[in-house]
Amino acid sequence: MKIKTADRLNVVSEYYFSRKLKEIAALRQKGIDVINLGIGSPDRAPAAGVVETLVQEARNPKNHAYQSYxxxxxxxxxxxxxxxxxxxxTLDGDTEILPLMGSKEGIMHISMAFLNPGEEVLVPDPGYPAYAAVARLLGAKVRYFGLQENNRWFPDLEKLEKEDLSNVKLMWVNYPNMPTGAKASPEIFEALVRFGHRHNILIVNDNPYSFILNGEQLSMLQVPGAKEVALELNSLSKSHNMAGWRLGLLAGHPEYVKAVLQVKSNMDSGMFKPLQLAAVKALQQPESWYSELNRVYGKRRETAFALFDVLGCQYDE
Ligand SMILES: Cc1ncc(COP(=O)(O)O)c(C=O)c1O
Incomplete structure (x- = not known):
């Protein structure tokens, strides 16, 4: 290769799942049957009417122009x-919501909108790899906080508060949690919001699993005063079997949403209108859509637990 790449490529490698999926493809080519449990990609179809909306709207010649950012x-x-x-x-659809191409995209945009080089970011360990990778690309410093079983996979805020947090700008949390499966509670969200207020840290809850095997939906934005220090990402990837469509959202204070749009609008243009209209259809599904989804996942979970038992594995129920 003749032309030297930017120095920032020295701080990240190709995305973890991108490498893993290549390894899996290579094994499959050799005839090895790999069961991929690594990435939460739904294998079922979106709700009835969603694909039809996409197809119908795509037939309208007026729907192919650039869309609002x-x-x-x-x-x-x-x-x-x-x-x-x-x-x-309660969110104002005009000022407090920004549609995104999935929550993964939002991780980059939020980081670009809030992080200066040298500032610190609190990142869960174990956790979704994009939080740290994006911070590194921007020259910010990654500070991992451990999620421990004995603390129900929550951050140990007391321990963190004994450390110097003066250079910390942002904290990533993800409840319901991937990979531990831990659910948040109103109390933990409240504690996180209070922590954000005390230390002037933006707390971002990445919430794509809110509808998967959780019973009730929790949002960090339910906490009074949350909007001043918290943002939330959500997504149709898992909740509506639409991972490949790339549909998500950022929700929060109008000023923060505006800052993120300032970044995003310089990077991409609005999503294809038929796709957005199909997303509206998906969002209007009755509760039975989610209960059916969870019925299927519940049965699969039972099978997984039965397998773990045979293998003698320990797991959180
Ligand atoms: C914790 C977490 N955040 C974000 C994402 C990405 O979701 P999306 O498809 O909305 O970009 C995933 C996907 O696996 C995830 O596990």
Missing amino acids: AGIPELRRAYAEWYQRFFQV
């Missing part, structure tokens, strides 16, 4: 209604 108002409103219906969180 902040998403179409119908989608922002549908996200707001979804948050009201399932999380009892």
